[in-house]
Amino acid sequence: MLARPKDPSLEKRLLESGWDLLAEGGFDALSMSEVATRAGAHRSDVYRRWTTKAQLVAEVLAAHLPPVTSRDTGDLREDLRHFLDDLSRSWRAPWTEGLVGFLAELPKDPEAEVTFLNTAKHRSQPLTEAVTRALRRGEITELPDLALLQGLAEGPLIHKRLIGRQxxxxxxxxxxxxxxxxxxxxxxxxR
Structure with a gap:
C-alpha cells in the first residue's frame, strides 16, 4: 500500500493558523483542534508535528515574529535605535497578549523552551552585532554585558506593552x- 503524499503547504497553513489564533485570542484561547480546523487539516496533522501547544506556539513565533534586522549606520546609538524600532514593531503586535500564558508553560515543556530561547537568541543578534561593530570602531573600549543590554532594550518595551497596555x-x-x-x-x- 502506498503512503499518501505529503502536502507541502500543510505545515505552513498550520503555522499561519496558529499565528492568527494567537493574535486573535492569545495563548489561552488557542487550541490544537482550532489550529487544525482553520488550516483545513486534521488534529492528528497537528499532533504529529507538535505534541504540546507550547511547542506549536514556539514554532509559530519563530516563523511569524516580525524580523529584527541588523543595520550598520557607523554609530552605536543609531544602530541601537534601529534595533529598538524593530523590537517595538514586534511588541505592538497582537500576539503579545498571549505571551504571559505561553511563558508560564515553557518550564513544563523543555522542547518548546529550547525553540523559544533559540528564537530569542536569534532576535538579539543585531544588538550583538551593533556592539561588536562599536568595539571595532573604538566607540567602546570593552565588551559590555550583552545580556544586560538586551534586558535594557526589551524590558521597557515589554513592561510598557503588557503592564501599561501601550x-x-x-x-x-x-x-x-x-x-x-x-x-x-x-x-x-x-563580562
Whole structure:
C-alpha cells in the first residue's frame, strides 16, 4: 500500500493558523483542534508535528515574529535605535497578549523552551552585532554585558506593552537608545 503524499503547504497553513489564533485570542484561547480546523487539516496533522501547544506556539513565533534586522549606520546609538524600532514593531503586535500564558508553560515543556530561547537568541543578534561593530570602531573600549543590554532594550518595551497596555513612543525609544548607549560606552558592567 502506498503512503499518501505529503502536502507541502500543510505545515505552513498550520503555522499561519496558529499565528492568527494567537493574535486573535492569545495563548489561552488557542487550541490544537482550532489550529487544525482553520488550516483545513486534521488534529492528528497537528499532533504529529507538535505534541504540546507550547511547542506549536514556539514554532509559530519563530516563523511569524516580525524580523529584527541588523543595520550598520557607523554609530552605536543609531544602530541601537534601529534595533529598538524593530523590537517595538514586534511588541505592538497582537500576539503579545498571549505571551504571559505561553511563558508560564515553557518550564513544563523543555522542547518548546529550547525553540523559544533559540528564537530569542536569534532576535538579539543585531544588538550583538551593533556592539561588536562599536568595539571595532573604538566607540567602546570593552565588551559590555550583552545580556544586560538586551534586558535594557526589551524590558521597557515589554513592561510598557503588557503592564501599561501601550506601545513606546518614538521619544521614549530615543531615550531608551540613549540609555543603552550610555551603559555600553560609559563603563557599564562588562563580562
Amino acid at each position: 506601545a513606546m513612543t518614538p521619544s521614549e525609544l530615543d531615550l531608551l537608545a540613549d540609555t543603552i548607549t550610555a551603559v555600553a560606552t560609559q563603563g557599564g558592567p562588562t
